[in-house]
Amino acid sequence: MDNDQADMNTALMVDGNAVAGQLEQIFGRDMTMAIARCAGCARDAQMGALMAFIRGPGIVLRCPACQNAIARIVETPSATYLEARGAAYLRMAPQA
Amino acid sequence: MAGLISRGFLGRRRPAEVENRLPPGQYLVTDFPVLSAGPTPHTPLDRWSFTIEGLVQSPVTWSWEEFQKLPTQTYTIDISCVTKWTKLDTKWLAVSVDTLLQAVQVDPAGRYVMAYSDGGYTTNLPLDEMVNGQAFVAYQFDDKPLEPVHGGPARLVVPHLYFWKSAKWIRGLRVVERNQPGFWESLGYHIHGDPWKEERYSGD
Amino acid sequence: MVQPVLEWQAGRVTAIRPETRQTKSFSFALPKWMAHRPGQHYDVRLTAPDGYQTQRSYSIASPPERLGEIELTVERIPDGEVSPYLHDVLMPGDQLELRGPIGGYFVWEVSLGGPLLLVGGGSGVVPLMAMLRHRAAQHSTLPARILYSSRSAEDVIYRDELDGMAAADPTFEPFYTFTRQPPAGWTGYRRRIDATMLAEVMRPFDRRARVYVCGPTLLVEAVANALVQMELPIEQIRTERFGPTGA
Ligand SMILES: Cc1cc2nc3c(=O)[nH]c(=O)nc-3n(C[C@H](O)[C@H](O)[C@H](O)COP(=O)(O)OP(=O)(O)OC[C@H]3O[C@@H](n4cnc5c(N)ncnc54)[C@H](O)[C@@H]3O)c2cc1C
Ligand SMILES: [Zn+2]
Numbered sequence: 165m166d167n168d169q170a171d172m173n174t175a176l177m178v179d180g181n182a183v184a185g186q187l188e189q190i191f192g193r194d195m196t197m198a199i200a201r202c203a204g205c206a207r208d209a210q211m212g213a214l215m216a217f218i219r220g221p222g223i224v225l226r227c228p229a230c231q232n233a234i235a236r237i238v239e240t241p242s243a244t245y246l247e248a249r250g251a252a253y254l255r256m257a258p259q260a
Numbered sequence: 261m262a263g264l265i266s267r268g269f270l271g272r273r274r275p276a277e278v279e280n281r282l283p284p285g286q287y288l289v290t291d292f293p294v295l296s297a298g299p300t301p302h303t304p305l306d307r308w309s310f311t312i313e314g315l316v317q318s319p320v321t322w323s324w325e326e327f328q329k330l331p332t333q334t335y336t337i338d339i340s341c342v343t344k345w346t347k348l349d350t351k352w353l354a355v356s357v358d359t360l361l362q363a364v365q366v367d368p369a370g371r372y373v374m375a376y377s378d379g380g381y382t383t384n385l386p387l388d389e390m391v392n393g394q395a396f397v398a399y400q401f402d403d404k405p406l407e408p409v410h411g412g413p414a415r416l417v418v419p420h421l422y423f424w425k426s427a428k429w430i431r432g433l434r435v436v437e438r439n440q441p442g443f444w445e446s447l448g449y450h451i452h453g454d455p456w457k458e459e460r461y462s463g464d
Numbered sequence: 465m466v467q468p469v470l471e472w473q474a475g476r477v478t479a480i481r482p483e484t485r486q487t488k489s490f491s492f493a494l495p496k497w498m499a500h501r502p503g504q505h506y507d508v509r510l511t512a513p514d515g516y517q518t519q520r521s522y523s524i525a526s527p528p529e530r531l532g533e534i535e536l537t538v539e540r541i542p543d544g545e546v547s548p549y550l551h552d553v554l555m556p557g558d559q560l561e562l563r564g565p566i567g568g569y570f571v572w573e574v575s576l577g578g579p580l581l582l583v584g585g586g587s588g589v590v591p592l593m594a595m596l597r598h599r600a601a602q603h604s605t606l607p608a609r610i611l612y613s614s615r616s617a618e619d620v621i622y623r624d625e626l627d628g629m630a631a632a633d634p635t636f637e638p639f640y641t642f643t644r645q646p647p648a649g650w651t652g653y654r655r656r657i658d659a660t661m662l663a664e665v666m667r668p669f670d671r672r673a674r675v676y677v678c679g680p681t682l683l684v685e686a687v688a689n690a691l692v693q694m695e696l697p698i699e700q701i702r703t704e705r706f707g708p709t710g711a
Contacts, residue, residue: 212567
């Protein structure tokens with residue numbers, strides 16, 4: 165049970181960078197270099213470096229330090245939902 | 261979301277032999293996909309407990325050891341995930357929610373349940389759909405201890421609703437008065453989630 | 465400059481080339497081609513006649529210096545949904561829906577400087593190759609090394625090209641490690657990437673290296689943990705986890 169090899173749930177995890185396409189579709193710009201401040205532990209991480217869980221009903225982005233859910237994205241046939249209660253803020257540089 | 265049809269891509273299958281057992285829009289799988297929304301919690305059994313709280317006369321908490329002594333039943337049921345796969349004839353060893361509720365006295369105002377798990381996951385259910393053999397807390401799958409990736413040590417299973425309602429890593433049920441959306445229900449998913457009515461998204 | 469909206473477009477397969485037993489490279493002509501940054505990826509979407517859809521990400525293997533086209537290199541995962549379709553069904557002339565280039569996080573270009581340490585496992589070498597091809601196309605002499613883990617000699621993608629680059633460029637050096645079946649007479653590494661191996665390959669770069677780690681999630685986890693234990697500043701480490709690509 166402690167065998168990481170057997171933990172498909174860990175093996176399915178990717179980086180926030182893997183959902184760059186979904187984020188760009190929502191924000192109209194690359195968000196992977198934007199900073200997310202975790203509302204749970206107040207630490208900063210680039211969105212591309214968040215823990216991303218993409219094989220479920222939706223996408224969950226988590227803080228790499230405390231695993232708090234920073235943001236969730238659900239795409240239904242009629243709408244895209246973005247919830248980011250777990251972020252104190254997102255900070256992005258002006259677009260080049 | 262319409263897309264260019266990919267030549268020769270057949271997608272997934274609905275074999276004719278089991279067609280009538282597959283809810284609309286579902287496809288048959290024979291493996292057991294892992295639905296992931298976060299890291300696998302690894303709560304040691306000596307720190308695991310299961311609680312029924314909220315609108316009850318007095319809350320009850322079982323340790324792992326105590327939980328193992330509760331009467332169990334085996335269930336063979338089909339499961340349907342909102343991500344479109346259905347798995348037939350899954351076999352579980354579990355404690356029925358009826359058995360658990362016998363240990364408390366539910367306040368008449370309590371009409372819904374919020375199931376909660378290690379890792380912060382929650383899902384909401386109507387209380388009257390948790391009783392009379394409709395829901396159980398399982399700790400064995402296929403005659404083996406339930407693996408952590410599939411929700412072990414114990415998960416809720418509510419076979420007649422989409423599988424996101426069957427909370428992995430379950431730690432308790434909170435009896436409540438009003439139907440408050442849980443983790444996925446609060447973000448576009450259906451508040452109820454009946455696969456035969458294809459209640460996938462809010463508004464369906 | 466206003467960025468164009470990210471849209472799905474139909475790429476046309478112009479060439480398919482086998483790389484190893486389990487990997488093939490696919491070239492696509494794109495109606496709305498845009499120069500990418502090395503390390504970026506495209507999303508691929510498949511649609512069945514009944515409307516069922518599924519999508520995956522694939523890193524760009526080609527350098528931005530190759531105009532009008534992109535190349536993806538895909539490993540065939542036997543029980544997978546998308547990669548077997550790409551390998552077994554897709555043919556030159558077919559159209560495939562693509563969205564990209566995307567992702568500004570796992571990117572290296574010459575202007576970011578070096579020295580550069582690339583660490584890859586299996587198909588994780590793909591975006592690293594885009595970085596190396598770009599570096600070569602720019603005639604950069606920023607010191608670069610790649611530590612590349614494969615199961616066996618037959619599984620090494622781009623072997624000839626990597627060795628060719630090294631022969632032509634004293635500032636670049638590849639290091640291979642084999643986890644199952646090294647080539648006959650192999651005297652190099654024959655184990656999973658670990659902290660000792662990383663320290664050896666990184667030594668000439670001191671602690672200044674920019675490190676890019678890519679491959680199956682469990683490999684990236686192990687390498688990233690080792691790098692953090694070695695106290696390499698976290699800002700210098702970039703990871704790209706591919707998910708469960710090694711069954
Ligand atoms: C940013 C990014 C870039 C990538 N670049 C490349 C690249 O350049 N080249 C490349 O070859 N790959 C790349 N990948 C990986 C690629 O996106 C696919 O994941 C890979 O091709 C496998 O897809 P598949 O549909 O063939 O297999 P899948 O159907 O996804 O299955 C893969 C394996 O995981 C298992 N599996 C999948 N889902 C579950 C589940 N829910 N529960 C249990 N088991 C499961 C399957 O059984 C199988 O063994 C990249 C991934 C990312 C995130
Ligand atoms: Zn945090």
